[in-house]
Structures are given as structure tokens and as C-alpha cells.
Amino acid sequence: MAEEASLELEDNVEPKSKKKLILFGAIGVVLVAIIAITVWVLLSPSAANDDAQVEGSTAEQAVVNTGEAFYAAMPRPFLFNLPDNGRTRLVEIKVQLMVRGVDDDTLIKKHIPLIEDALLTTFSAADIQKMSSPAGKDELRLLALRNVQNTLQPVTGRTVVEKVLFTGFVMQ
Template sequence: MANEEVGEGEEQKKKSPLLLFIILAVVLVAGSIGGTVLMMSGGGEEELAEEELEPAAIYYAINPKFQTNYEVNGRPRLFQLAVSLVTREDDVVEALSTHLPTIKSRLVILLSGQKFETLQTPEGREQLREQSLAAVQEILNTEIGKPGVERVLFTDFVMQ
């Protein structure tokens, strides 16, 4: 019986390091998960703060649509374009409203100077979009001292 008690003691000693190793592994895994969660939640707040710093985009639609007639190979053609301007500043929206006649006039001149064949290609449309942006930014720069508009969007583009 004494030998049996000694055998049980040796088994407990062998189990103790194994049990200690398992407990240590569980603690390390839990610590790793906790640290990861803590780091991820902190980073998310910084990203939200950065997103909040940039104001939301404001879309300013120029109405009515622009419409131009062309003659291609002796046949009359129609070009119709709806334009929206993107800004992030309320004072720019007010300036757009105030100076809309000047902006529309400049865009009409720009559109009427385009070649129908050029506008049929994606590159030609992109070039027109960039020229339109430059024209609007030039007007705003002159009137309010800053370009104000980030992008020009063509929301409707019809060629017949």
C-alpha cells in the first residue's frame, strides 16, 4: 500500500508541470486576444476621428441641362449634358448660386467648342470633364479666392 501511495504522488508530480503548462498557455492566449481587442478598438476611434474631420461632400446640380446642336456629315445632332459640382464647403455652394450665370456661360462656350467625334470617346469625355473643372475653379478663384470645387460630374450624357 505504501508503494501505491508513492506511485500516485509521482503521477501528480508529472501532471503538475503539464497542468501548469496548459494554464500558462491559456493565460497567454487570453492575454493576446485581450491585447488585440484593445489595440483594434483604439485604432477604430482614430480612424473615425479622421473621417469626421473631412466634411461630407455637397453636390450642386446645375439646372437645366446643357443642350447643344451639332451638324455631323450634313445631319443635325443633339448633345445634352447634366452637370453636378462637388464641394465640401457651404460658402462655396453660396458662391456657386451667386455666380451661376458666369459658370453656365463659360460651360456653354466650352461645350459648343467641342467636336462631336471627340465626345464619342471616353478620353474625350474625360478631357471635357477636366476642362469644365478648370473653368469652374478659375471662376471661383477669381470671385472668392479659392477653387472651391473638387470635381465635375456628368450625371447625364446624351449624344444623338
């Protein structure tokens, strides 16, 4: 009788292990299928995603360029001498640059020595008679803007400065 009980237990063990094997096999197949589908979905439209990302980054740059205005002040005023009919006149100009977005503001601060060089070169080549009139100051401001943009273009790869503003202008 003990032998019959042990035989019955042994008979019951075999079908359970086969059921477990089939169950684990089915779970494994399902997991492999899920992983394969996930990999296929993530990798197959990659070309379309790359194009969308390029278009998105271009649109993002346009948004940044039309974003909030930031004003970067030059750390020191520009102080230089200009000749005027036999005498030398001292000129001091305080400048701020208008940019769009935080990224451009950070970029301007990084390239301040380059910008100062472009502005000082522009200001020191100016005509004192033109600087005495409002139209001459506007012309000098536009010339300074063009020179700063032309100087930064090769370094940054884009136009960063939108306006050059004179916040102080003294001639003696």
C-alpha cells in the same frame, strides 16, 4: 445730562463716517485696480491674438475645403447643337459640381449664371468625335473643370469647385 448724551452721540458719528470714507476709498481703489488689470490683459497681447486669428482662419479654410462633399446641380441641362459630317447633332448634358463645405455650396449657388456660361462655352466648342468615346468625355469633363475654376477664381479668390460630374449625357 441731555447735553452729555448728545455730545456722546455726536462723537460716535464722526469716527463711523471716517471709517465709511476709508472703506469706500479702499473699495474704489480695488475696483480701479481690477479695471486697469482687465484692460491691460485684454489690450496688451492683441498682436499675438491677431496672428493667432489669421493662422486659425487659414486652418479653418483648410478644414472647410477638406470637409463634407456637397453636390450642386445646375438648374437646367445644357442643350446644344454640334456639327458632325454635314449633319447637326443635338447634345444634352446634365451637370453637377462637387464642392467641399456648406460655404462653398452657397457660393456656387450664388454664381450659377457665371458657371453656366463657362460650361456652355466649353461644351459648345467640343468635338463631337471626342465626345463619342469615354476618354473624350473624361477630357471634356477635365476641360470643363478647369474652365469653371478659372472663371470663379477672380470672383471668389479661391478654388471652389473640386469636380465636374456628368449625371446625364445624351447625343442624337
